[in-house]
Amino acid sequence: MPMEPHYSHANYGLSHVFRTGPGFECTGLSIFGYFTPLMTILGGIVDLNLARNHPWLGLRFRSGSHWDEHQVEIALRLEAYSRSIKELEAGITGTLTDYTTEEGPLEAAANPVHRLTTSGTRITGHILQTKMVVAYSTYFLHTLHILLNGKWDPISLLDGDDLWISSQAFVAATGHAVSAAEALSNILEYDPDASFMPFFFGIYLLQGSFLMLLIADKLQGEAGPSVVKACETIVRAHEACVVTLNTEYQRNFRKVMRSALAQVTGRLTENASEAQSRRRKVLALYRWTSDGTGLAL
Template sequence: MRRRRTSFRSAASNERNVRASVSTPTTAADFAADASLRAPTQDCHYRFLDPVLPFIRRIIPASVACELLDIFLTDPGSSLFRGASPYILTRVFRKRSITHPSSPRYTTPALLATILWCVAQTADVMLLHVPGTRARVVNDLYDLATSLVSERDPDRWRRIHGGLRAESEVPHPSFSKPAVPTTTAANEPAGLVDDVLTFILLSIAVSGGDFKSDCYKWWSKAVRLAMALRLNREDERCSASVSPCANPLCSCHADTKDASLVQFERREERRRVFWLLYSLDRHLSLSFNTVLSMPDSYCEVFAPLPEVVWESLDVIAPKDLPARILGPPTLATGTGFFEYFLPLMAILGDIIEVHHRRRHPRLGGQNNAHSVAIVKELLASYELSLASLNSSNYPYGPHGPAGPADHSRVRLVRAYSAHILHVLHVLLHGKWDAISMLDDGDDWITSPRFTECAAHAISASQTVSTILTIDPELTFMSYLFGIYLLQGSFILLLFADRMPQLGPNESVEQACENIIRAHEVCVVTLSTEFQKNFRKVVRSTLYSVRGSGTTNWDEHRARRRALSLYRWTKGARGLAL
């Protein structure tokens, strides 16, 4: 219970101040009439949803909104009967703050509508199984979410001397006159961390659909607002001899040595939103063949707290919190998203930096051996840390040491992380583009780098077989898994393509079958066009080599056309069609 805490000041008054300082946004005229009506809260036991209930009453019943929130609160891999949403990569907020019966965390209606929209796309809810209902609900929730967040969008304002002015002097007829937002010390529109998370969730779900490049507009807003809010400098160290220093923009002005629980929790939320953005930056950079939007040199933020500590803040005194490190972790420390996936993304970011430096027209000729050696050390250290997850105990919690992490989740984390780890080796040493690999214009397949790639590609295929055994429907990280499955498969496609010249190879055929099966399962769980196409390419290649042994040029050209949609050459956009 919070009132037992002696290390934090009472948070009740501060909670009221936080709520009072956040004004409910004005909304589009289409939703204004609903907003003026009382929400049907008697059908919803989550007070967390109260801010959005007036807006959704004509879209879904409050009881269905509660079902969707139940799914939002479900951890991936924790239930066979209620799958988590593939677009909710992690809960940024504490579960206790969401489910508090009387004083849940205040959350903007825009973010709540976006959460419901993300979950509704795949939710196993009876109402959404009625033909046509899911599409209507998803479209209506998207319209609501984007209408609400557009009114909070800092891009609607420009800075002038003395304040802000709306970009359009003539208000759009769909909107009431906007309220001028508060400003930061740099006179920028002061958004909220909720707004950053709203843009992130919109980016994730749109990038997981058929029109992946449409996520750029939301992604750009998420990155720019995070920078404006200085989420990337949350724990920047001030070099001044006195604190706070004379610079009003310095992070030392945000330091609160005697913070209440609510204040501490809000700062940790900012860190978690930033690290989610950081992880997604690396993931999308690989998916879309771009450079990083948020290089490590931009970042000075404490690594996230362990999940069990984060969820138990009410009962842990500040002196008992684990030591913090600046920057992202590079070792697996647990089964939470930030404990196993963030370290992988930190290493992937280094690989992306090395990869694009190699292709630089003037700097690409430099020797990258030292950088490659550092990344290999990071990968080796992560592999060792992953092997020790079985015996990981967390010495934090309300009643002393906690038990070992859930065994089934540990198996999932170890299997998926091992696969991504092998793919990172492939990305470090190999080519990222399938057609360039098949053409082999530079005799890459005779180099030592190819040997490393081949070994790790085979190992990645073997871990896919393990993953399919423990997660037959590939639901644990279905949004994230596809690009790593694809990049780890290109070399196997090369092996299969060369079999008519080199002779049959049963291990390669089995590895290809594993990959085909995984892509087939992925398509069922979260359908994506690139996985459908690549599955056809690999299957066609195997049919070709198992047939007459001669090349069918019509089939060959069809495979090349399919692969040419997704290129990782200079200037190409990867999956961003």
């Protein structure tokens, strides 16, 4: 486990409190403020996943509470990050008030156009950036919850040999998959071409979409409107990413998701079993197993 963070006051006349060591909360609009804390938490999730699946050490503790306690600790860090996002979003109102009260009523009446173009532009830019950071951070947050509670390998996910689909972890992961799709809608609203952070977003979009693909694959024609809407949002997000940063895995997964969506909505023009077999063949390219390649093709 990482060392506890150490707090110290600056010696340069500043009233801020600086923190050393890895943080787990969103602290600002820069990539170091909102993305680095998530990567710190992701490191813990990766360590936990590797330990659980260790060929002999993982089996030794699998029946005990060791890994469960570790998972609970990571979940608490994710909750802390979630609270920090809400605080960041709530700060928009304060920022708006600060900007709109910069000039008194006399100055505003004397030069309303200047106030509108100057203050209005600054307000819009700041709010838009904040909304984008909140939308992306919310999606990443739910994706990390999926990784913490779910299975990473797409083929193992579809096979379901260990009956994970009937576990409480599956229920938790499914809730976050739906919430992640809702966050995707906000991302596409504020950043239609998904150009805010294209080099980082794609892999999380892919990993966060596997579970919704599983749900669509299992429910097929019995899927409800919320599942159909979530699948459509995922397809649109992948299409936006392909336009901005054209990657092979996103093009492939877009086809897989489109096929599943067509099956869910009853618009599949080919044999269902053949379509499922073709989807599995594509997903097998990105297996997270000892002989898999992940995205390193």
